[in-house]
Amino acid sequence: MLWDPVYALVKKIPRGKVLTYGAVAKATRLPGGARAAGRAMAAAPRGRAIPWHRVVGAGGKLLIREPYASLQKKLLATEGAKLIESRVDLKTCAWLPPATRSTKQKSLAKRKTSSRARKNFR
DNA sequence: CATCTGACGACCG
DNA sequence: GCGGTCGCCAGAT
Numbered sequence: 001m002l003w004d005p006v007y008a009l010v011k012k013i014p015r016g017k018v019l020t021y022g023a024v025a026k027a028t029r030l031p032g033g034a035r036a037a038g039r040a041m042a043a044a045p046r047g048r049a050i051p052w053h054r055v056v057g058a059g060g061k062l063l064i065r066e067p068y069a070s071l072q073k074k075l076l077a078t079e080g081a082k083l084i085e086s087r088v089d090l091k092t093c094a095w096l097p098p099a100t101r102s103t104k105q106k107s108l109a110k111r112k113t114s115s116r117a118r119k120n121f122r
Numbered sequence: 123c124a125t126c127t128g129a130c131g132a133c134c135g
Numbered sequence: 136g137c138g139g140t141c142g143c144c145a146g147a148t
Contacts (some may be wrong), residue, residue, distance in 0.1 A: 020130090020131090021129075021130055021131080022130070022131060022132095022136090025130085025131095031143090031144080032143055032144045032145080033131075033142095033143065033144090034126050034129075034130035034131050034132095034143090035128075035129095035130050035131085035142095035143060035144065036130090036143085036144070036145090037129090037130075038128075038129045038130055039128075039129080039144080039145070039146090040129095041129055042128080046129080055129080056129090056133055057129080057130065057131080058130070058132085059126095059131095062129090063130075064127055064129050065129075068129080069129095072129095112128095
């Protein structure tokens with residue numbers, strides 16, 4: 001997958017820890033920044049080996065909407081992450097990713113994950 | 123080809 | 136602390 005670097009990083013997130021989209025984007029040097037990270041996660045194969053629920057918005061906010069929002073909270077809680085309403089306590093759950101440096105410039109790919117279609121699908 | 127819309131983030135009031 | 140704006144990029148309409 002084109003988002004390999006992102007997934008690889010996310011997979012490394014320890015249980016009970018979380019990363020922000022911005023952190024991911026920065027660590028992988030995704031062109032487009034945080035949003036690119038967001039798209040990457042949206043395109044990620046959920047329910048797989050990718051702990052997407054460990055990726056949250058700036059400040060630990062849970063940006064995902066239903067029905068995943070509740071699922072994410074549940075999963076995080078199960079892992080022992082400190083949850084405060086709709087956000088994670090970055091103070092204790094933030095994870096410092098290893099500096100992934102390698103020139104990975106990829107054209108943000110074409111993933112037919114149409115949020116619209118998805119919405120429809122849902 | 124023109125617009126809109128996102129699993130975003132930094133800023134400002 | 137919350138909500139609105141703008142910048143960003145790609146894909147869908």
